[in-house]
Amino acid sequence: xxxxxxxxxxxxxxxxxxxxxxxxxxxxxxxxxxxxxxxxxxxxxxxxxxxxxxxxxxxxxxxxxxxxxxxxxxxxxxxxxxxxxxxxxxxxxxxxxxxxxxxxxxxxxxxxxxxxxxxxxxxxxxxxxxxxxxxxxxxxxxxxxxxxxxxxxxxxxxxxxxxxxxxxxxxxxxxxxxxxxxxxxxxxxxxxxxxxxxxxxxxxxxxxxxxxxxxxxxxxxxxxxxxxxxx
Numbered sequence: 001x002x003x004x005x006x007x008x009x010x011x012x013x014x015x016x017x018x019x020x021x022x023x024x025x026x027x028x029x030x031x032x033x034x035x036x037x038x039x040x041x042x043x044x045x046x047x048x049x050x051x052x053x054x055x056x057x058x059x060x061x062x063x064x065x066x067x068x069x070x071x072x073x074x075x076x077x078x079x080x081x082x083x084x085x086x087x088x089x090x091x092x093x094x095x096x097x098x099x100x101x102x103x104x105x106x107x108x109x110x111x112x113x114x115x116x117x118x119x120x121x122x123x124x125x126x127x128x129x130x131x132x133x134x135x136x137x138x139x140x141x142x143x144x145x146x147x148x149x150x151x152x153x154x155x156x157x158x159x160x161x162x163x164x165x166x167x168x169x170x171x172x173x174x175x176x177x178x179x180x181x182x183x184x185x186x187x188x189x190x191x192x193x194x195x196x197x198x199x200x201x202x203x204x205x206x207x208x209x210x211x212x213x214x215x216x217x218x219x220x221x222x223x224x225x226x227x228x229x230x231x
Contacts, residue, residue: 003027003046026125028144032079033057036086040079046125046143047078049152053143054080056155060182062089067158091181094209096165096189099229100133102221105192107135108170109216115140128153128171130162130188138167146173150182157186164188175201175214184208190229192216197224 004024011019029047033054034040045053051073058064064084071083112129115137128149129140141152150171157164164186171179171193177200183191184204191205192213202224205212211226223230 003029003048026144029078034079034081035063036083043148044144045148049141049156050075050080052141052152052155052159053148054082054151054155055158056151056153058082058084059154059158060151060185062185063087065089067161089185091184091208093207094165094184094187094189096187098133098166098189099231100135100168100190101231103219104131104133104135105168105170105190105213105216105221105230106219108137108168108192109194111135111137112140112170112172116142125149126172128169130154130157130164131168131170133166133168135168138162146171146176147179147182150179154182154186154188168192171195174198175212177201177204180204180208180210180212183210189226192221 005027006022007025008022011021028044031043031045031050032040033043063086065087069085069087073082108131112127116127125142126146126149127142130138130153132138139153139156141149143149167188168190169183169188174195175193175197180191180201181204190211194217197214205225209226211229212224213221215222
């Protein structure tokens with residue numbers, strides 16, 4: 001994989017001393033996104049699935065409402081260039097009636113970590129995954145930033161015309177308000193994470209009707225909002 005590199009390092013164990021080792025690290029990159037005549041912006045990313053990441057980011061910015069608003073997209077070296085039909089999309093409350101067993105959410109987290117070889121080898125990425133109501137993995141992505149990984153899976157989902165109202169978004173790391181807003185924008189009713197929630201994520205989830213589940217590890221989890229979706 002060209003987004004990982006072998007490095008040598010010294011492992012210090014205060015009980016056993018020093019040892020030279022060899023391992024893998026993530027190779028981060030900067031991709032420039034150019035949209036119509038707007039000033040370009042940069043994303044620090046794991047340089048894969050960049051078209052999905054760019055589409056997802058524009059969707060979350062409210063500039064497009066679906067992949068149908070993307071007229072053209074090209075990858076040119078370290079840049080992604082898009083021509084789009086610009087929108088001004090607003091956030092709206094989640095109306096999905098999806099309900100799942102708590103065990104399905106535990107399964108989503110287990111399968112998310114099992115899907116990411118990069119995390120296992122380096123510990124240097126965050127992961128996000130879309131799952132169906134049975135806990136089957138639809139799509140997973142790794143990236144340096146939690147938000148970027150979500151951009152990638154939702155961008156892919158937009159291109160594949162996924163019905164997000166019947167999906168679960170699983171991700172690693174802490175939950176922040178802007179990350180839950182990504183689920184709101186896509187119409188994803190349930191967000192589950194192994195990490196902790198910040199107050200802003202609970203506020204956004206409560207305002208827009210998202211079921212927010214955090215500290216999901218093994219057979220335990222905390223449900224902070226819209227508990228009716230977790231059976």
